[in-house]
Amino acid sequence: MRYIFLLCFAMAHGLLAQCPDIATLIEIGEERVSQEDFVRLYTKNNIDGSADFSEKSLNEYLELYINYRLKVQEAYALEMDTISRILREFNGYRLQLAESYLTEERITDRLVEEAFERMPVQRDIEHVLIPWDREVDGRIDSAKAFNALSKVQRQLSHGYNLQRAAARSGADLTYRSLGYLGLFQTVYAFENAMYETPIGEIGEPVYTRFGIHLVKVNGERTFDGTSSYLQIALPESAENQQLLEQVIRDVTSNSSLFSSYAAQYSTSRNGKSSRNPIKIGAQANSAWQNEYVEKALSIDTIGDVSDIFSLGDTLYLIQWIGLDSFPELDQVRNGLVRKIQQGQRSRIQRDSLLHEARGLFGYSKHATIEAMLQYFTKDVLSGNADLSDERAAMTLFIIGHDTLTYGDLEDYMGHNYGGSEDAYRVYYLEEKFKAYEQKTIYEYYRDHLHEVNAEFAAQMQEYRDGMLLFELMNERVWREAVRDTSGLNAFFEENRASYVWPELITASHFIVEDSTFLRKLSKASNNSNKLSKLFAKGLKRGKLSSKSWRIWPGDTRLMNFDRLNELSIGPHALDNGMFLQIEEKEEDTWKSFDETRGFVISDYQDYLEKDWIYSLREATSIRVTSCFINLVKP
Incomplete structure (x- = not known):
């Protein structure tokens, strides 16, 4: 061309x-x-x-x-882009790809790095929870909770510790010593306070859906990885104390004996010995008491054992048997991303995305909660009445080129309202509008992503x-x-x-159908003439069956071509029990x-x-x- x-x-x-x-x-x-x-x-x-x-x-x-x-x-x-099957596949792929683009990578990366830094660290936490008092409509009455908070803070200012301050406040609250906590073990706001509060101090109040939290950090421990331990755990008695002391003496000279003792004395969990290794690490020790973990961490060298210690009515002896080093970020990134997207951290991503969409496409809100309350009566919300056509066409908000109406919101909400109090209708409409607004803006961003993202x-x-x-x-x-x-x-x-075979061998492969005839063939294996006559006789009398093969270099269906090519034209009885006849050898054959x-x-x-x-x-x-x-x- x-x-x-x-x-x-x-x-x-x-x-x-x-x-x-x-x-x-x-x-x-x-x-x-x-x-x-x-x-x-x-x-x-x-x-x-x-x-x-x-x-x-x-x-x-x-x-x-x-x-x-x-x-x-x-x-x-040829308008192949209009074929319904292709359109379905394209639209399905488009949705999947858009979802991946709408994950705010900058925020995700920051949250992943933050989570990775927190992974090896646990903090010892005391905690006061002042629960929210809720009205009949489900909304929070914060006055009572904030009043209780001020009472606790006043006691703290008098020098009382968190536990005493909570007790002396007289408020409706809960105090707990939570022990050591780590990554992903609490709601995100609580976790932030837990890691950001200096050791020995009480952080600023934390507000979650559960109530107001006061968090005190008493200590911190950092893990190098996940350690494996064997344990012997026996009911507390003088006899068992002497038994464990003998175990210590024995394993001092030969640490490998501990596994035998652990297996010998193992029966079941909780106060009994363990045949299987126990895992302890920042992400692997939630099932064990803090005192137990501290004893395990006090062992300095792999192979050594702890002191004998008691928890409840049980005596314990622990041996450190191995350490899996802390993973690199690349090894755990995908798992951290999944947990971030499934948990409360995902709200940070979604809020950032919606804010970005409003700026990129333009957004204006035309409705107020007062107007919605006027038109969405109890009867409309419960399905006993519909919005008038005029009201249904009224603008709710505009995102980009799409105008959303009161009628659209009505369709989204359905008619499942069952509240009786006016106060609850306020709460219901606020929550439904917020959810519908977020859903609509997100879907508009997803469906119009190609307009603002060249890649x-x-x-x-x-x-x-x-x-x-x-x-x-x-x-x-x-x-x-x-x-x-x-x-x-x-x-x-x-x-x-x-399409040419550079070399080609045509051969017949004989299969013996009669054991007596097989002995005749075996006796004639070194006599070509006799073997050839037996092949013909056997085929005629049904003692043999045969299959014709065309074999070329590289073809191993019958046998290796090079070995086959070494045979001369004529009948052959091979050492492996095969009976063949080479019919023809050709070169450059079509x-x-x-x-x-x-x-x-x-x-x-x-x-x-x-x-x-x-x-x-x-x-x-x-x-x-x-x-x-x-x-x-x-």
């Missing part, structure tokens, strides 16, 4: 001047390709490292790119083009090559010289169609594709700037 080259040079001082910047690098029919788009795809498709911007590499990719775009244009001309738009266009190309290739080339049997056979006949069907179909597909591309090129104007190489080189 000869291209029409766009002139983009000027003469200066009698020499060819440098190529200027131009908007269009390639014209393929009505399609215009910029330098930026071509280079982006050239580097993106650099699978084998050949995209080195050499003239050879660029010209080769130019040919592939033009062919690709011609075929995609043909698919659009997403390009990726979706490439995916659509790829789908259409696959569909068109399947119809015009791959299926056609199989359906067009007459064309396939004609192609095979015209190109038979391309393959039958069945022997090369797969190769013929593949070659015929290539032929059809090349012929098709040729016709597309002949019918399409293709123009490439004469400065092509200079413009795309970095």
Whole structure:
């Protein structure tokens, strides 16, 4: 195909001047390709490292790119993008991809790094919870809780510790010593206070859906990883005390004995010994009392044992047997991301996303809670009445080009309201409106992402083009090559010289059906003439059956070709018990169609594709700037 080259040079001082910047690098029919788009795809498709911007590499990719775009244009001309099956697949992929783009990566990265820093650390926590007092409508009456908070803070100012201050306040609250807590073990706001409050101090009040929290941090411990321990745990008695002391003496000289003792004295959990290792680490010790963990951590060297200690009515002896070092961030990143997206931290991402959407597309709110209360009466909310057409058409809010109405909110809420108090209707409408607003803005952002994110738009266009190309290739080339049997056979006949066995052996494999006849064959194994006669007789009398084989180099169905080729033409009894007759040895023999069907179909597909591309090129104007190489080189 000869291209029409766009002139983009000027003469200066009698020499060819440098190529200027131009908007269009390639014209393929009505399609215009910029330098930026071509280079982006050239580097993106650099699978084998050949995209080195050499003239050879660029010209080769130019040919592939033009062919690709011609075929995609043909698919659009045939309106393959309107096929319902393709539309369903495309829209499904679009939703999945948009969801991944709408995860705020900057916020996620910050939250992942924060979680990773907290993973090895646990903090010893005291805690006061002042629960919210709720009205009949479900809303919080904060006055009572804040009054209780002021009472506790007043006692703290008098020098009392948290426990005494809580007790002396006389308020409706709960005090608990929570012990050591770590990452993902509490709600996020509580966790932040837990890690951000200095050791020995009480942090600022924390507000959650449960109430007001006061958090005191008494201490901190950091794990190097997850340690494994064996234990012996026996009912507390003088006899068992002496037994454990003897175990310590024995394992001092041979630490491996401890596992035998642990197995010997193991029965069940809770006050009994353990055959299986116990895991203790920042993320693996929630089932064990703090005193137990402290004793385990006091062991300095792997193989050593703890002192004998008692918890409740049980004596314990622990041996440290191993340490799994703390993982690298890359090893735990995916797990942290999943937990972040499933927990309260995801709200930070969603709020940031909604704020961004309002700024990108434009947002205006036209409704107030007072107006909604006026129109959404109890009867409307419960389904006993409908909004009038006029009120249903009133604007609720606008996001981008979409106007959402009171009627849309009514459809979203349904008619499941069962409240009786007016105060609860206020709470109900506020919550429903907030949920509907967030859902609508998020979906608008998702559905219009291509308008504000060039990378997403390009990726979706490439995916659509790829789908259409696959569909068109399947119809015009791959299926056609199989359906067009007459064309396939004609192609095979015209190109038979391309399908040749360099070497071919024709052999018969005999299978013995009679044990008595097998003995006759074995006796004649060294006599070719006699063996040949027995083969013929056996076939005639039904003592043998045979199968004819055509064997070529690399074919191991019957046996290795090289070993088979060592046999002379005629009958053979092999050491492995096989009976063969080499019928013929040939060189440069044409393959039958069945022997090369797969190769013929593949070659015929290539032929059809090349012929098709040729016709597309002949019918399409293709123009490439004469400065092509200079413009795309970095």
